[in-house]
Amino acid sequence: MKKSKQFWLFIIAAVLVYAVVQFFIANGTMNQFYSNTFIFIAINIILAVSLHLVIGITGQFSIGHAGFLAVGAYISAIVTMKLDLPFIVAIIVGGMVAALAGLIVGIPSLRLKGDYLAIATLGFAEIIRIVFLNIDYVGGAAGMQVSHLTTWTYAFVCLVITIIVIVNFTNSRHGIAAISVRENEIASDAMGINTTYYKVAAFAIGSFFAGVAGALYSHNFYIIQPSQFGFLKSFDILIFVVLGGLGSLSGAVLSAILLTVVSTYLQGYPETRMIIYSLVLILVMLYRPKGLMGTMEITDYFKLWRTPKGGDQHGK
Amino acid sequence: MTMLKVENIDVFYGNIQALRDVSITVNQGEIVSLIGANGAGKSTLLKTLSGLLKPKKGKIEFLDKSISGKQAQSIVKAGISHVPEGRRVFANLTVEENLELGAFLRKDKQGIHQDMQKVYEIFPRLLERKKQHSGTLSGGEQQMLAMGRAIMAKPKLVLLDEPSMGLAPLMVKTIFQVIKDINNEGTTVLLVEQNANMALSVANRGYVIETGRVVLSGSALELQNSEEVKLAYLGGH
Amino acid sequence: MEWVQQLINGISLGSIYALIALGYTMVYGIIKLINFAHGDVFMVGSFIGFYSITVFNLGFFPALIISMAACALFGVIIERIAYKRLRNATRIAALITAIGVSLLIEYGVIYIRGAQPEAYPDVFSNRSFAFLGAQISIQSILILSVSVVLMILLQFIVHKTKTGKAMRAVSHDTEAAKLMGINVDNTISATFAIGSALAGAAGVIFGVYYTKIDPLMGVIPGVKAFVAAVLGGIGIIPGAMVGGLVLGVVETVVSALGFSLWRDAAAFVILILILIFRPSGIFGKNTREKV
Numbered sequence: 001m002k003k004s005k006q007f008w009l010f011i012i013a014a015v016l017v018y019a020v021v022q023f024f025i026a027n028g029t030m031n032q033f034y035s036n037t038f039i040f041i042a043i044n045i046i047l048a049v050s051l052h053l054v055i056g057i058t059g060q061f062s063i064g065h066a067g068f069l070a071v072g073a074y075i076s077a078i079v080t081m082k083l084d085l086p087f088i089v090a091i092i093v094g095g096m097v098a099a100l101a102g103l104i105v106g107i108p109s110l111r112l113k114g115d116y117l118a119i120a121t122l123g124f125a126e127i128i129r130i131v132f133l134n135i136d137y138v139g140g141a142a143g144m145q146v147s148h149l150t151t152w153t154y155a156f157v158c159l160v161i162t163i164i165v166i167v168n169f170t171n172s173r174h175g176i177a178a179i180s181v182r183e184n185e186i187a188s189d190a191m192g193i194n195t196t197y198y199k200v201a202a203f204a205i206g207s208f209f210a211g212v213a214g215a216l217y218s219h220n221f222y223i224i225q226p227s228q229f230g231f232l233k234s235f236d237i238l239i240f241v242v243l244g245g246l247g248s249l250s251g252a253v254l255s256a257i258l259l260t261v262v263s264t265y266l267q268g269y270p271e272t273r274m275i276i277y278s279l280v281l282i283l284v285m286l287y288r289p290k291g292l293m294g295t296m297e298i299t300d301y302f303k304l305w306r307t308p309k310g311g312d313q314h315g316k
Numbered sequence: 317m318t319m320l321k322v323e324n325i326d327v328f329y330g331n332i333q334a335l336r337d338v339s340i341t342v343n344q345g346e347i348v349s350l351i352g353a354n355g356a357g358k359s360t361l362l363k364t365l366s367g368l369l370k371p372k373k374g375k376i377e378f379l380d381k382s383i384s385g386k387q388a389q390s391i392v393k394a395g396i397s398h399v400p401e402g403r404r405v406f407a408n409l410t411v412e413e414n415l416e417l418g419a420f421l422r423k424d425k426q427g428i429h430q431d432m433q434k435v436y437e438i439f440p441r442l443l444e445r446k447k448q449h450s451g452t453l454s455g456g457e458q459q460m461l462a463m464g465r466a467i468m469a470k471p472k473l474v475l476l477d478e479p480s481m482g483l484a485p486l487m488v489k490t491i492f493q494v495i496k497d498i499n500n501e502g503t504t505v506l507l508v509e510q511n512a513n514m515a516l517s518v519a520n521r522g523y524v525i526e527t528g529r530v531v532l533s534g535s536a537l538e539l540q541n542s543e544e545v546k547l548a549y550l551g552g553h
Numbered sequence: 554m555e556w557v558q559q560l561i562n563g564i565s566l567g568s569i570y571a572l573i574a575l576g577y578t579m580v581y582g583i584i585k586l587i588n589f590a591h592g593d594v595f596m597v598g599s600f601i602g603f604y605s606i607t608v609f610n611l612g613f614f615p616a617l618i619i620s621m622a623a624c625a626l627f628g629v630i631i632e633r634i635a636y637k638r639l640r641n642a643t644r645i646a647a648l649i650t651a652i653g654v655s656l657l658i659e660y661g662v663i664y665i666r667g668a669q670p671e672a673y674p675d676v677f678s679n680r681s682f683a684f685l686g687a688q689i690s691i692q693s694i695l696i697l698s699v700s701v702v703l704m705i706l707l708q709f710i711v712h713k714t715k716t717g718k719a720m721r722a723v724s725h726d727t728e729a730a731k732l733m734g735i736n737v738d739n740t741i742s743a744t745f746a747i748g749s750a751l752a753g754a755a756g757v758i759f760g761v762y763y764t765k766i767d768p769l770m771g772v773i774p775g776v777k778a779f780v781a782a783v784l785g786g787i788g789i790i791p792g793a794m795v796g797g798l799v800l801g802v803v804e805t806v807v808s809a810l811g812f813s814l815w816r817d818a819a820a821f822v823i824l825i826l827i828l829i830f831r832p833s834g835i836f837g838k839n840t841r842e843k844v
Contacts, residue, residue, distance in 0.1 A: 055645075061644075061645055061648070063648075063652075108825065108828070108829045111828075111829060111832070112828055112829075112832065114644050114645075115585075115587050115644055115648060116783075116828055116832060118587075118648060119587065119779065119783070119824065119828070120824065120825055120828045120829075122776070123780075123821035123822075123824045123825050124821070124825065126776075126817065126818070126821050127818050127821045127822065127825075130814070130815065130817055130818040130821075131818070133814060134814050134815060231772060231776075235652055235656070238649070238652075242645075242649050246645065271660045271663045271664045271668075272664070274656055274659070274660035275657060275660045275661060275664060277653075277656065278653045278654070278655075278656035278657035278660065279653075279657060281649060281650070281652070281653035281656070282635060282650055282653040282654060282657065285639070285642070285646045285647075285649050285650040285653065286635070286638050286639070286650065289642050289643065289646040366732055367731070368728060368731060368732070387736075388731035388732060388734070389731065389734045389735065389736050392732065392733065392734035393734060397732075398732045400728070400729060400732060404726050404728070404729035404732075405729075406721065406722045406725045406726060406729065406730075407725060408721055408724075408725050409718065409721055409722065409725070413718055413721075416718060417718055417719070417722050417730075417733045417735070418733060420715070420719065420733045420734045420735055421734040465733070469733070469734065
């Protein structure tokens with residue numbers, strides 16, 4: 001009962017946000033720059049939330065998310081530009097192929113943990129990038145022309161679907177199993193949880209949505225190049241998740257919004273932007289290693305506020 | 317003369333209290349045994365004495381100087397050597413290198429060399445294996461090495477944590493003989509053992525620790541004859 | 554005899570990877586941190602060498618020594634400011650801090666001096682001699698000798714000096730090392746100092762050998778040196794040397810076979826294969842994590 005009430009509240013809020021932004025875009029109050037920023041925020045939230053599932057929920061330290069983004073970007077671009085199929089097909093195919101790539105990366109992750117897994121995912125992402133760099137069909141280093149097809153509507157619908165799927169997964173039996181993998185893999189294994197299954201599932205789902213984001217990303221530019229999907233892009237996405245709080249979906253969303261806005265404003269000063277980024281990252285890790293929100297969700301704070309100051313109603 | 321005086325210390329692991337209001341004394345030249353069950357807090361006490369843990373409350377004095385809360389290295393310098401539970405030899409270093417590290421804070425090359433010869437005399441096995449990585453030694457040999465490493469620091473007080481653990485009976489005898497020998501040569505010993513029989517047979521005095529508190533103390537003989545100790549730790553009736 | 558030529562190129566490249574990999578492996582061995590910023594220390598070392606030669610008109614060897622000393626100091630500062638607080642932090646927090654430090658150094662350098670590359674001056678004569686039909690430059694022989702001397706020096710420090718023994722003891726068992734009276738903080742700093750000095754030397758050698766340097770030059774060699782460290786067995790010093798050499802030779806062979814664009818992928822393919830099939834590396838023993 002309560003869950004479904006939350007769900008409808010979320011849908012209503014989402015429709016409102018969509019309608020307001022769409023209204024301003026349609027009547028021209030918001031120019032290209034602002035509407036692009038909004039699309040960009042949506043894409044970054046999708047990336048952050050999809051990586052949140054892998055790192056924050058399942059505890060698999062993947063730092064090569066840009067690889068899946070690249071797969072989605074290139075595959076979807078092939079679908080629209082080379083095969084002349086509709087954009088919606090491109091988004092789905094981009095997501096599916098990225099999920100497949102996620103499966104391929106996820107399977108070795110069965111054997112690796114922590115730092116080693118991190119480096120392996122970084123290596124995979126780099127291999128993916130180098131593969132695209134070497135395929136003339138997609139333009140090699142020069143890149144590939146892509147039509148501008150991403151609109152606020154596409155971006156927002158994808159965003160809402162991403163959040164719904166990942167929240168549902170997290171709150172389901174599967175999600176609890178995934179969290180137990182994060183907390184103690186050996187114990188989960190001993191309890192009969194198929195840790196392998198959940199790790200691979202998390203990788204595949206996370207990669208699927210990274211691929212979707214890739215499709216939106218490539219069709220929001222006019223050209224994509226392998227160099228856009230290097231280490232730095234992976235670290236960008238990682239920073240959203242870590243800064244927001246490992247394990248907090250709303251934290252990931254908030255920090256994706258915040259950092260996208262900040263970096264949009266600092267676009268003209270890329271060095272300053274990176275210096276601020278890195279300083280924030282270091283300071284947060286040193287002084288608040290759980291991230292800004294820890295594992296709390298925004299809704300938890302609402303509950304806290306509603307609790308009277310005496311606080312002894314807790315647990316009733 | 318009192319060498320070590322511990323007064324009312326409390327020690328915590330995070331939020332969990334491991335020692336409550338513990339007071340003990342060790343006099344110069346003694347062998348003192350701490351006996352108690354697994355998890356009673358004996359090892360915690362030794363770790364606190366050697367500076368690996370910090371007491372939250374209470375005083376520790378060694379040779380009339382406070383050492384509570386001091387860094388491990390200055391406690392080693394003051395003359396306390398700790399042979400930890402499970403030996404903890406440096407498996408990736410040779411036997412000889414392990415012994416050299418025992419003398420890490422000493423500067424007198426001559427004396428270090430002499431003490432190394434002494435250790436090899438006490439434990440001829442170590443001499444045979446001096447170029448071997450210590451990870452390849454048997455459990456008993458590792459215990460010898462751990463004790464030799466402590467001797468190399470030229471300590472006034474040695475803290476021994478479960479030296480007999482996991483060793484064959486013959487090896488246990490050897491180790492305890494060495495404990496008596498180094499004590500005869502003037503080194504004071506604070507010994508933690510689950511093998512209470514063995515521990516009390518070499519000790520002058522003892523303390524019984526249960527769930528982080530000292531519940532009983534006395535001379536080794538008194539403890540050996542105490543009904544409670546017999547029942548709980550000596551397996552008697 | 555083009556193959557001899559390629560082999561020598563590969564060994565030269567490999568010795569640079571090996572010098573960087575040593576710092577990675579030593580730091581990982583002692584505090585279990587993948588020091589992502591290590592590649593950037595290499596970059597900083599390269600620039601210090603460059604300015605020593607061009608601005609202060611120093612020769613190769615003084616520049617090398619200045620760069621090594623400055624990088625040693627730099628490494629210790631990084632460790633004391635950023636990493637020391639992380640001793641009890643989670644691995645993820647430590648790794649992310651290291652990534653942050655890496656980005657900060659890269660973009661800090663760009664902020665200070667701009668992103669434009671520099672061309673290293675010629676410090677050695679370009680003479681070469683024929684050997685087994687290959688043209689071998691005096692320069693590559695000198696570079697190789699410097700790397701070998703540094704590695705021998707490192708072996709000496711690690712095995713014969715008190716600090717080296719303390720480093721090995723701390724990396725095996727920090728608590729037991731404390732009981733020997735070893736100052737763990739200073740030992741860790743010494744590890745950073747030595748590793749960073751080697752990275753600084755690698756930076757100068759890289760500059761002399763490949764002539765072009767820029768503020769992001771440390772990223773790829775940094776990651777590849779890490780691959781070399783993993784290949785040899787992380788935490789194992791001879792492993793890092795062998796891993797670096799193997800990686801350098803493999804990359805050169807891949808290029809020589811005409812797949813130069815795939816060169817970078819070779820390192821990562823090796824990395825993944827080794828992680829999957831032998832995560833403890835060539836020289837490592839397999840250990841299983843226990844409960």
